Amino acid sequence: MTAFRAxxxxxxAHLWRDRxxxxxxxxxxxxxxxxxxxxxxxxxxxxxxxxxxDQDRSTASRAIVRAVGSVDALSVIDSVSTLSEAFAAIRRERAVAVVVLPRGLGSARRAATPPTVEIFYQTAFLSTGALTSALLQATITAELARQAPSQSGLAGVALLRVPLPGVEVTLLGNASANLEWYLGLLIGPAVLHLLIAVTAAASLGRELIDGSLGGWAARVGSPVLAVAGRLVPHVAIGTAWLCxxxxxxxxxxxxxxxGAIGLVxxxxxLLFVASAAIAALLxxxxxxxxxxxSASVIYAGSALAYSGASLPITGGLAFARIWSAILPLTHxxxxxMDQAIxxxxAVWAKQAAIxxxxxxxxxxxxxxxxRRQARRAA
Amino acid sequence: MTFRHAFESALLEILRTRDLVAVAVVSVLFYAFYYPAPYAHQVVERLPIAVVDADRSVLSRAIIRNLQAAQEVEIAADAPDMLAARALVRSRQVEGILLIPHDVGASVAKGRPGAGIAVWLNGAYLLRAEAVGKTIATAIGATLEARTSGLATPGLAPVVTRPLFNTTEGYRDYIFPAVANIILQQTLLFAAARFVAERRRTGRWQLQRRTGLGVWAACATIGTLSALFYFGLIYWLQDIPHGGNIPALLLTVPLFAATVAAAALMVGSMVRSGDDALKLLIPTSIPFVFLSGFAWPLVAMPGWVQAIAWTIPATPAMHIFIPLNQMGASLGEVRGALAILVVQLAVFGSVAGYRLTRRARVRSAPVGP
Incomplete structure (x- = not known):
């Protein structure tokens, strides 16, 4: 163990010296x-x-505007008379969505075919747009139902995050549909995975002479143990930051x-051990x-995209599916995420084993x- | 050394040095295909769910049939009860559960919201859960509506949602144009900062202002060509919404590349070696992606985080290039982000110029490992 400890x-000592x-x-x-x-x-x-x-300018339409304004996440920034003005606000990124309250909305109950409320939302930034449109749809549907008390069945429509015709949706592991919890579980590990991939590779790289670790390997005696000893601080620090x-x-x-945070x-x-081992290999x-x-950026920097955490990789290109299955961050x-729900x-053990x-x-x-490089150097 | 000589020699050195050309050119080409690949299928497909059909009626079968037609989900199991369905979730054989309660037809007739139908989805993967939830809701809604036409909600104004710009709500068309700015920024930062740091480390950096300007112009040229390659050819090849306002793009792309090149010169003037430049810059890649505000909106960040985000060239770049490319915005509509980019260029350029032409500083600079 002397080579490992040394x-x-x-x-x-290097980390202490090299700020x-x-x-x-x-x-x-x-x-x-x-x-x-x-x-x-x-x-x-x-x-x-x-x-x-607001093309209606009725009590009903004003009640809808008030309902939208009272939602925490939403903020009514403007009321304009034409769609083109409204779309300009979206292009300027002042607004995420436009709600068109059509003429005749206030007297909709008397109409044979009631006018349609339209929600235009931008999807170039999909996560924000989808969230806004879902909130708007739920809020406006609920407000319309409230305005139609005779429709007792719909009066009780709850304000759901995902608006359904009353169908109850429960999100396991993230009941409040919280974006922070979802992104937090992804961003922290992805940042640290890339960081440790970089520091581990750079650490071993200090010993390269003419593209080979042979000289260093010959000097330290048991090179495999020495590499392990060299990379232990990186694995430990990465794990500590993740915790x-x-x-x-x-x-x-x-x-x-x-599930259990300890299993996570x-x-x-295991992720950082794999990152360090891949760094040594590279x-x-x-x-x-x-x-x-550069290779670390390619495999670890884009690993989140290949992890299938935003868009499941099933149904994707064969290359993407295979590469995703190889990358440690995917597992x-x-x-x-499995522990979140x-x-x-046995399911945990399978990913841990991979x-x-x-x-x-x-x-x-x-x-x-x-070993080969050490033999050549000897 | 004249400006032209410095420009040409920097350009040639970047193109001839293996690890510089690998980052500045080969990586840019590579990422254009590598990054969008996992999102190529655009939408959620065949997510397995279990169905607990406690009703086994014509109506419940109609709901399931409609759901089977949706490409987003696949009925992977027909569970006898909730206990069995939950076991399937725990063993990760399914991503969600659809429960159709007993006597669903009677509930529909009574106008009970959703007729007591309930859905459980794996919410750890929030984005996909929301998409799938919407699909399931639509399928069930359509079935129930068909059954109750005439009874349901007369006089209630329907509420419809209409996506703008990325009208298919495809993930690739959402994520790649956002990340492309980071790819363009980081590849240029890596290469140019490494180039400057290595010239300084090996004592080949010259202190004249025109040399610095020549190197800066060479780096900005590479950045401009890379960005035009993405916005022109790659977006077109991958059929990503593009070309909304080409004249404005031709004006803003060189400004972005010049800003990133100035930032790279600044970083290159501060580190000991090219390797240190990479070690410092690479780990910033993922935070920079998120700070640009594509997943978590900028307006929802605290002020101090927004302030940090706006010091990164990719942030204004994203809020210039996405509106110009995808939304067909005018130059006036992106003027805020444009102004920030100009300020960044002035600050980074001044700091880099000061540090790289100051004699005493360079002499006493550490020579690196």
């Missing part, structure tokens, strides 16, 4: 996580701009895993820090290359 001590490398593992994640946490700390988005085109992030989300912001932390540890394969770092995210232990397998395969490959 490498560990040497890396810690830049130390900052990458301390200040950089601190700033990234504080800014990301601060970004979402208000809970669900608020102040989503709505422009009203802090999970504590912030749960204890700080009040969200809860239906173990998954995080350094040994490329023999260059810059190329290894970490699955494992974490609470799943059987993460472990990724770590074993990458470190096996790295060990083979390292």
């Amino acid at each position: 490498a560990l001590v040497e890396e810690l 830049f490398d130390l900052a990458l593992l301390t200040l950089v994640p601190l700033v990234c996580l504080v800014v990301m946490g601060g970004m979402m700390a208000r809970g669900s988005p608020r102040g989503l701009g709505v422009v009203i085109v 802090l992030w999970l504590v912030w989300l749960t204890l700080g912001q009040g969200f809860a895993f239906t 932390a173990i998954g995080g540890l 350094i040994l394969l490329t023999g260059e820090v810059a190329t290894s770092l 970490y995210v699955t494992l974490e 609470g799943v059987d232990l 993460l472990l397998l990724a770590a074993v395969v990458a470190s096996g490959g790295a060990a083979l290359l390292l």
